[in-house]
Amino acid sequence: MLQVEHLSGGYSEQNILKDISFTVERGEMFGILGPNGSGKSTLLKMISRLVPFKTGKITVAGRPLQAFSSKDLAKMMAVLPQASSEVFPFTVKETVELGRYAHQRGLFHSWTQKDESVVQEAMELTKVQVFQDASIQDLSGGERQRAFLSQALAQEPEILLLDEPTNHLDLSHQKNLLDQLKIWTREKGLTVITVFHDLNLASLYCDRLLLLSNGQVVQTGSPEEVLNESLIRSVYHTEIEKLPHPEVPKPNMVLVPEIKKAGGALKEGHIRKDKETVRLESPFFLKTILSAPNGSGVGWKKRFKVKNGLSANEQDPQAIEMIIQAERIYSISKTFGTGDHSIIFVLTADRHLHYVHTWLVINGHADESVLIEALATGLEAKEKALRKYTRSTVADDGLAVAFTQTGKEIVSARPSSEVGETILRGVMECVEALLEEIVLK
Numbered sequence: 001m002l003q004v005e006h007l008s009g010g011y012s013e014q015n016i017l018k019d020i021s022f023t024v025e026r027g028e029m030f031g032i033l034g035p036n037g038s039g040k041s042t043l044l045k046m047i048s049r050l051v052p053f054k055t056g057k058i059t060v061a062g063r064p065l066q067a068f069s070s071k072d073l074a075k076m077m078a079v080l081p082q083a084s085s086e087v088f089p090f091t092v093k094e095t096v097e098l099g100r101y102a103h104q105r106g107l108f109h110s111w112t113q114k115d116e117s118v119v120q121e122a123m124e125l126t127k128v129q130v131f132q133d134a135s136i137q138d139l140s141g142g143e144r145q146r147a148f149l150s151q152a153l154a155q156e157p158e159i160l161l162l163d164e165p166t167n168h169l170d171l172s173h174q175k176n177l178l179d180q181l182k183i184w185t186r187e188k189g190l191t192v193i194t195v196f197h198d199l200n201l202a203s204l205y206c207d208r209l210l211l212l213s214n215g216q217v218v219q220t221g222s223p224e225e226v227l228n229e230s231l232i233r234s235v236y237h238t239e240i241e242k243l244p245h246p247e248v249p250k251p252n253m254v255l256v257p258e259i260k261k262a263g264g265a266l267k268e269g270h271i272r273k274d275k276e277t278v279r280l281e282s283p284f285f286l287k288t289i290l291s292a293p294n295g296s297g298v299g300w301k302k303r304f305k306v307k308n309g310l311s312a313n314e315q316d317p318q319a320i321e322m323i324i325q326a327e328r329i330y331s332i333s334k335t336f337g338t339g340d341h342s343i344i345f346v347l348t349a350d351r352h353l354h355y356v357h358t359w360l361v362i363n364g365h366a367d368e369s370v371l372i373e374a375l376a377t378g379l380e381a382k383e384k385a386l387r388k389y390t391r392s393t394v395a396d397d398g399l400a401v402a403f404t405q406t407g408k409e410i411v412s413a414r415p416s417s418e419v420g421e422t423i424l425r426g427v428m429e430c431v432e433a434l435l436e437e438i439v440l441k
């Protein structure tokens with residue numbers, strides 16, 4: 001539908017865009033990303049012929065861009081520019097009606113039934129009919145954005161060029177707009193080329209992305225290919241992490257603020273014990289993965305508690321609570337390693353080992369995969385130790401692995417890794433110590 005080949009040019013002698021090439025297929029939703037000033041708007045302006053290019057070629061539906069008359073080009077593509085505070089004092093409906101200009105014929109442009117129905121439909125889709133008689137100057141930023149989108153749709157284009165279309169829109173209007181555009185690409189074959197600042201919206205909605213930096217293409221491809229963690233970090237010069245979206249197979253990029261560096265190393269001194277409870281109070285949040293009968297999952301927690309089933313429940317979203325149905329709780333804690341290279345083991349049980357809850361507090365930094373590895377290794381360690389020493393049946397035990405997310409970067413917690421071996425050894429020694437504790441008391 002659109003072919004851009006070796007495009008270069010700018011506003012003066014100096015080229016803003018340098019040797020840009022890409023193609024966009026009919027019915028595709030194509031996103032343009034890049035830092036401020038990288039040339040995204042300039043690229044849209046060259047495609048819509050608002051800014052001439054110096055060298056290269058743009059082909060639209062098989063024809064060179066220059067070969068289109070202004071009216072033919074307006075029927076082919078509509079542009080929603082970056083929101084501006086300067087607008088003419090037209091009503092919303094008059095503004096949308098301007099979108100029909102290219103479709104009107106004859107010297108005395110007559111307004112047809114078709115024009116009216118297209119305008120009504122465009123207003124309906126963008127939900128601006130309610131203020132169709134209001135002056136566009138009196139609308140909020142988001143309402144204006146929708147009115148101009150309505151104007152672009154009234155043009156009935158084959159290609160829609162959008163410059164940050166979700167700017168000024170609240171969450172539900174962002175979603176409605178992008179969902180609607182996606183439906184049009186699928187059902188009507190509309191081609192959408194859109195600039196995005198929000199990497200996650202681009203990831204969710206675009207079929208392919210183009211990443212610009214200093215007027216040059218850094219990468220084109222699927223969201224998975226373009227939203228590469230190290231590439232995004234180097235282009236945007238910022239700390240970012242890539243996670244899978246929880247519901248759809250698209251990457252989700254999350255900013256990592258500098259304040260997250262708060263923290264430190266935890267010690268056994270943070271643990272408090274008595275006959276009915278064992279508590280660990282961390283002064284900062286720990287990244288925690290939990291496998292427990294009353295709920296498993298990943299989250300940030302500060303307090304860890306094992307209590308006997310006789311005391312009252314506390315609803316504390318920052319806490320992990322495990323229960324032992326016995327009057328007396330036996331516990332053991334040990335530290336392996338030193339300082340910010342250490343693991344604190346805390347095991348709690350009842351006299352008959354019907355319940356053996358395990359906490360592994362790891363002074364170190366782990367990504368999602370290491371978190372999962374540590375949990376799996378912890379489960380394996382506990383099963384091995386308990387099978388060797390005591391029980392053969394599986395009980396309702398809880399296992400929590402918590403990382404301080406400061407200090408050493410842990411690259412693996414599989415059983416064969418250094419951390420994995422420590423987990424296997426530590427759990428075994430703690431089970432032995434726990435048995436001694438029970439026998440002695």
Ligand SMILES: Nc1ncnc2c1ncn2[C@@H]1O[C@H](COP(=O)(O)OP(=O)(O)OP(=O)(O)O)[C@@H](O)[C@H]1O
Pocket residue numbers: 011016034035036037038039040041042043
């Ligand atoms: N009309 C103009 N005359 C001269 N230079 C311009 C003009 N418009 C933009 N530029 C320059 O061209 C470069 C690219 O601007 P452009 O607006 O295309 O970037 P962008 O990627 O869209 O940025 P942003 O994310 O901030 O909207 C910038 O250095 C900008 O200063």
